[in-house]
Amino acid sequence: MIISSGTGVAGSLAGSEGDKRFPPALARDAKSPCNKAYKAYVAAGGHSAYATTPYTRVMSLYILCGSSLNAPSQKAAEAAAMKSCVATRAHYKVTNGGACEIAASK
Structure with missing residues (x-):
């Protein structure tokens, strides 16, 4: 009889x-x-992504972001996170500073 430790944990991306x-x-x-x-992104157990505007002290005094949690794939999570970040920029009518970029994905 063979017992494997960690069964059920494999494949989880949480943390x-x-x-x-x-x-x-x-x-x-x-x-x-x-x-x-970002904390929710790290805690998510499935494919997720976090997008944000790059922060530079000289150019911008704000940080805008978007995320996608537990998507069907990493590519889908990145697309949804970018869409969320761009929608946030549009909502606040931000015209200067950096564009949204994927900071992390899994």
């Missing part, structure tokens, strides 16, 4: 930061929407 393309800038306020979205 993983996934493929980080760049470290996302997060506000100091732990209750900010982008901090909450």
Whole structure:
């Protein structure tokens, strides 16, 4: 009889930061929407993505973001996160600063 430890855990992405393309800038306020979205992204067990505007001290005083949790695939999660981030930019009528980029996905 062979017993395997960790059965049922395989395949879960919960707690993983996934493929980080760049470290996302997060506000100091732990209750900010982008901090909450990034923490939810890391905690998600399925394919997920976090998109954000790149933060540069000289150009922008804000951080906008979008995320997608537990999508059918990593590619679908990235597309939904980008759509969410772009919609946030449009909602706040942001015309300067950087465009949305995928910061991390899994």
